[in-house]
Amino acid sequence: MPDRFETQSRKLLGRLRDIMASGDAGQARLDEIVRLIASSMRAEVCSIYLFRDVETLELCATEGLEQDAVHQTRMRLGEGLVGRVARTKRVVNTGDAPSSKGFRYMPETGEERYSSFCGIPVQRLGETMGVLVVQSLESREFTADEVYALEVVAMVLAEMNELGAFTGDGAALRARHQDPLMVRGTIGQEGAAGGNVYLHEPRVVVTNLVADDPDAEMARLREAVDTLRVSVDEMLTQTAAVNKDQKQVLEAYRMFANSRGWMKRMEADIAQGLSAEAAVEKEQSLARTRMGQADSYLRDRLHDLDDLSNRLLRILTGQGGNTTGDDMPENPVLVARNIGPGELLEYGKQLKGIILEEGSVGSHAAIVARAWAIPLVIRAEGIVAAALNGDPVLVDGEQGIVHLRPDDTVQAAFRDKIAMQAEAQVRYASIRDLPAQAKCGTVIALHMNAGLMADLPSLESSGAEGVGLFRTELQFLVRSQMPKRAELSALYARVMDAAQGRRVAFRTLDIGSDKVLTYMKPNDEPNPAMGWRAIRVGLEKPGVLRMQLQALIRAANGRPLSVMFPFVAQLEEYRMARAELDKAMAREKILGHPLPDTFEIGAMLETPSLAFAPDVFFEEVDFISIGGNDLKQFFFAADRENERVRRRYDTLNVSFITFLEQLIARCKQHNTPISFCGEDAGRPIEAVAFAALGLRSLSMRPASIGPVKHLLRRLNLDEVKQVMDDARARGDQSARGAISDYLRTQV
Ligand code: PEP
Ligand code: MG
Secondary structure: OOOHHHHHHHHHHHHHHHHHHOOOOHHHHHHHHHHHHHHHHOOOEEEEEEEEEOOEEEEEEEEOOOHHHOOOOEEEOOOHHHHHHHHHOOOEEEOOHHHOOOOOOOHHHOHHHOOEEEEEEEEEOOEEEEEEEEEEOOOOOOOHHHHHHHHHHHHHHHHHHHOOOOOOOOOOOOOOOOOOEEEEOEEEEOOEEEEEEEEOOOOOOOOOOEOOOHHHHHHHHHHHHHHHHHHHHHHHHHHOOOOHHHHHHHHHHHHHHOOHHHHHHHHHHHHOOEOHHHHHHHHHHHHHHHHHHOOHHHHHHHHHHHHHHHHHHHHHHOOOOOOOOOOOOOOEEEEEOOOOHHHHHHHHHHOOEEEEOOOOOOOHHHHHHHHHOOOEEEOOOOHHHHOOOOOEEEEEOOOOEEEEOOOHHHHHHHHHHHHHHHHHHHHHHHOOOOOEEOOOOOEEEEEEEEOOHHHOHHHHHHOOOOEEEEEOHHHHHOOOOOOOHHHHHHHHHHHHHHHOOOOEEEEOOOOEOOEOOOOOOOOOOOOHHHOOOOHHHHHHOOHHHHHHHHHHHHHHOOOOEEEEEEEEOOHHHHHHHHHHHHHHHHHHHHOOOOOOOOEEEEEEEOOHHHHOOOHHHHHHOOEEEEOHHHHHHHHOOOOOOOHHHHOOOOOOEHHHHHHHHHHHHHHHHOOOOEEEOOHHHHOHHHHHHHHHHOOOEEEEOHHHHHHHHHHHOOOOHHHHHHHHHHHHHHOOOEOHHHHHHHHHHHO
């Protein structure tokens, strides 16, 4: 038997549904709602405050306070009791409001007569939209049942607001999801793109919030939860053998799916009059609020519960996820909390831009986006909640800014930016087949970095001379299990075919640090960037390295082969790695496979130690490639993944350029070819500085070849070198300012 509160609550929700269905304007609906709630709760006052902007709440409707105060009374987030509810996302329930902490009296409302106050956050999926307040003359706290009923009402109000029920004539507030929004994130991949939002996991839209028949809703919920349990069990049996981490997550899913507490709370919500899906969403919303306040372990678990709630909502509403990519808008810009490289590869190059709420510059997804030159902004906080499928959006990868639903001025400025980019592309295409020859006559070889088959067509379009760095780990990262030797060999052969005789420097597997293979035992290290990674793994557990070397020799099938080892920190490691290749050659010879016509074996210089290796290292190694991304982080002791320190030390810092200069001199002395293949090689000013220091070969993203060549061709490198020397002589901390000033006089 439903108790009195449940009956009352259901009646109230039923009336709210009628209001929602009415053709009334937004303000009329709000006015009607506050009247209804006040009478149903037997309170003298009921008011609704909604956010006017992110910082300001506005009284939008009231029963009991002065009507003149509506749309006049405003408070900042955190100000007064209402502001406190909004900021803390918690209920404030007191019988003596004036003596409560933070109380602030708004004279125009006439509220001084009311002693008791109960404020409930109006929130949807953890995001606060406003505050629902009831006040009464009598000094008493509202009961737990009353507060619960108000929470259910607040949830329905949030959904109504989301669906735009309070907008239109007379209402001062526009619907959320209509206003332009600028989000400042972090640069993941440069470039500018405009398009339409394509949510990786589209929000499920719940339109039937209120239900008349609680028994039917309970049955629907139970059936959906049963389906969910079965699907979680199925996922568990499928992945059990493969991946421990994933298994742990699924175990957590199972725990929640079987949780009596979760089920009980949703059943109680239904008893109050909510539909099954509204009940799921109410609990999901609560979990999201807690997420913001939880420690990292609990946050992960709440994340799991959030995912599970989404699955349950999809089952209940029949609305699917975006896994097929069928309903992609024109010029899709992918918006996601985070995404794995495999999923990103499935969407393919048709994406115009990518915006992630989480992610890091070195994440696998970022590497893929960079390889495809798709503008990427990461850490765009709040974008997933704010964006709707199909919303117009501009991605400014140069500055790490996203403009959602941009207004005309922003759009016009952006169009100019994109047009300038297009003009520049035409300029770069016109010099594609010309050498990167500076005015002083020096020619710099420009190569490209690659890692996926999809990168290879860029060899032709960018005018790169070859592939200076082929990151073989990408093939390992995008799979769910270790690739087989035959697969790798076929792939490497296709890469060499596509290169049509141009040099491809294959870097052997560089895993560890931020590159984690889900199918390999996780390695719990306090400092993975300085831990068991790259060649250290290859030498201690040589199985994969040997398999890869064999695959490379077979792929070459008699053609020239170029291999380099990542993260070599000392001579001995280079010797051991080279010995592995010699052994592999000998084995292949015995097996009757043709050996490469010629081969060169290089080392990536990514730790300062290798620059100080004994002379014989420079004699023995066939070539050196500077991995500036890692080298710089160890030179300055500044973590490349830590946004706080990543940009602290300039690549053109005089200490770093002097270090590079000395390294280049040692290579020259021993006739050891040296090139630079970190991200900095693709930045025009850095590239010019490297060339002036004596580097004659640079490897970069294909999209950077045009801009770098364009700048190099207009400069005299001797003059650039002189500018750098003067900066050092003056004691400048970085040569960047002096070089930039010089460039302004040249272009
Ligand atoms: C580097 O460190 O500069 C490099 C090219 O390797 P990674 O793949 O680690 O960026
Ligand atoms: Mg590296």
